[in-house]
Amino acid sequence: MEASSLVPWLAWPMLAAPAAALVAYGGALLFGFKLPERVAVRLAGFASAVGLFCAAATGILLARTNGETSIVFGHWLTLPDFDLTLKIHLDAFSLTFAGLSALLCSVIGAFASRYLHREPGFARFHLMFLLFQMGMAAAALAGNIETLFVGWELVGLSSAMLVAFFHERPAPPRNGFRIWSVYRISDAALLAAAVAMHHVGGHGDFDQLLRIEPHASVLHTLTPFQSFYIGSLLLVAAAGKSGLVPFSGWLPRAMEGPTPSSAVFYGALSIHLGAFLLLRVEPVLEQSPTLRGAIVALGLLTAATAALTGRVQTDIKGILAYASLTQVGLIVAEIGFGWRWLALAHLVGHACLRTLQFLRAPNVLHDRHLLENAVGGHLRHAPWLPGLQLAPEARHWWYRIAIDRGGFDSLLHRAFVEPLNRSLNACDRLERRWTDWLSGGRSGRLSDSDSHHTGGMEEMA
Numbered sequence: 001m002e003a004s005s006l007v008p009w010l011a012w013p014m015l016a017a018p019a020a021a022l023v024a025y026g027g028a029l030l031f032g033f034k035l036p037e038r039v040a041v042r043l044a045g046f047a048s049a050v051g052l053f054c055a056a057a058t059g060i061l062l063a064r065t066n067g068e069t070s071i072v073f074g075h076w077l078t079l080p081d082f083d084l085t086l087k088i089h090l091d092a093f094s095l096t097f098a099g100l101s102a103l104l105c106s107v108i109g110a111f112a113s114r115y116l117h118r119e120p121g122f123a124r125f126h127l128m129f130l131l132f133q134m135g136m137a138a139a140a141l142a143g144n145i146e147t148l149f150v151g152w153e154l155v156g157l158s159s160a161m162l163v164a165f166f167h168e169r170p171a172p173p174r175n176g177f178r179i180w181s182v183y184r185i186s187d188a189a190l191l192a193a194a195v196a197m198h199h200v201g202g203h204g205d206f207d208q209l210l211r212i213e214p215h216a217s218v219l220h221t222l223t224p225f226q227s228f229y230i231g232s233l234l235l236v237a238a239a240g241k242s243g244l245v246p247f248s249g250w251l252p253r254a255m256e257g258p259t260p261s262s263a264v265f266y267g268a269l270s271i272h273l274g275a276f277l278l279l280r281v282e283p284v285l286e287q288s289p290t291l292r293g294a295i296v297a298l299g300l301l302t303a304a305t306a307a308l309t310g311r312v313q314t315d316i317k318g319i320l321a322y323a324s325l326t327q328v329g330l331i332v333a334e335i336g337f338g339w340r341w342l343a344l345a346h347l348v349g350h351a352c353l354r355t356l357q358f359l360r361a362p363n364v365l366h367d368r369h370l371l372e373n374a375v376g377g378h379l380r381h382a383p384w385l386p387g388l389q390l391a392p393e394a395r396h397w398w399y400r401i402a403i404d405r406g407g408f409d410s411l412l413h414r415a416f417v418e419p420l421n422r423s424l425n426a427c428d429r430l431e432r433r434w435t436d437w438l439s440g441g442r443s444g445r446l447s448d449s450d451s452h453h454t455g456g457m458e459e460m461a
Helices: 003-030 037-063 092-115 122-141 145-163 171-201 224-242 252-256 259-268 270-280 282-286 289-310 316-337 340-375 392-403 405-438 448-460
Strands: 069-079 082-090
Touching (some): 003 037, 003 069, 003 082, 003 122, 037 092, 037 122, 082 145, 122 145, 122 270, 145 224, 145 270, 171 224, 171 252, 224 270, 224 289, 224 316, 252 259, 259 316, 259 340, 282 316, 289 392, 289 405, 316 340, 392 405
C-alpha cells in the first residue's frame, strides 16, 4: 500500500477518537451510569494517545510525499452556490498544532486525574475536557472555515463551562458568563468572515481561496480591499479568543476554574488558538500591508499592556495568565512581520513551558509558604529597575493603569456584557409571557419565583 493511501486512515482517527470517547462517556452519564474515575481518565488518555500517534505518523508520511493534502469527509449540504463539507487540511502547521494539542492534553489529563481525585465534579470536568479535545482537533485540522467554526465553538463552550466549574460560589458562574459574552464577539466576527469568504470565492476552503501560489487547484486572487476586509474580521475573531487588546479584560476572571483547565485553556492551547488562526490565513494578510501593520501594532500593544498589568497581580495564576498573554502578543507580532516558522516555534515552546508552570503553581505556593514560615516573614522582591527611573507621580499613574487592567475590563462590561445581558433577559421575559398565554394560565405577569429566576442573569453582570 502506498504511503499516500495510508494518510486518510491516519487522519480521521484524530477527529474520531475524542468524538467517540465523548459520546461513550457522555452517553453513560446521560443514562445514569456512575462510572469510576479511571474510566474517564482512560478515555481521555485514549483520545490523546490516538491523536498524538496519528499526527506523528501522518507527518512522517507526508514528509515523504508532497508535504500536504486535503481530505473531505462527505458533502453535508449542496446548493448551486454553496457546498458545506467537513474538510481537513494536513500540512506542517496543522499537524504540529494537532500533535501539540494531543501531547499537552495527555499531560494535563494525567495531572487532573490526581488533582481532582474525589472531586464531586470529576465526571463533569472530564466531559468538558473531552469536548475540548474534540474542538481542538477540529480547529487544528480544519481545511475550511466551516470546520474551523465547529471546533472554535466547542473550545469556547468548554472554556466557559470550566470557568464556572465551582458553581456553588457566585463568582465562577458570573465570570463564566463574562467570558462567554466576549466569545460571542469573536464568534460573530469569524462567522462574518466565513460569509465574506463564500461571497468572494463561493466557498471557504483554505487550500483554494487563501493560497496564492500558482500551483493551487483553483486560484482566487483577493484584491487588497477584500483581503483587508476579511483579514480584519479574522483579526477580531483571533483577538477575542486569545485575549488581545481590547479584549484582554476577561483573562484574570478565567482563573476561577480549576488549575488543569487554566493550564489547558489559558496557558497551553486555547489562548494560542487566535494566533494559530492568523497563521492559517497568513496568505490573506500578505495581500494587505495595512492589515499586517495593524497586526504588528496590536501584538506589541498587547505584549506591553500584559507585561505591565502582570506586575501588579497578586495571585500566581493571574501572573501566569498575563505572562502568557505577553508571549501571545509577541507571537501575533511575529505573524504580522511574516515570520511564520518563528511564530510556530515560539507558539510550541511557549505552550509547553506555560503548561509546566501552571501545573507546578500549586506546589510553588506550598513551597513558598513553607519557606516563609521557616524564615519567619515574607520574602522580599528585587525592585523593578525600569520603574525606579520614573518619578513617583509617574509610577503612581502607571500603577493605577495596571491595577485597573488598562480599563479594558470595565469597557467590555459596559459595551458588550451589559447589552447582551439585557437582551437575554428581555428574550426570557417575552418567552415566559408567550408560553403563559399559550397555556391559558397567568396573564403574563411574572410571579416572584419567575422574577427571582430571571434576576439570576442580571446578577451575573
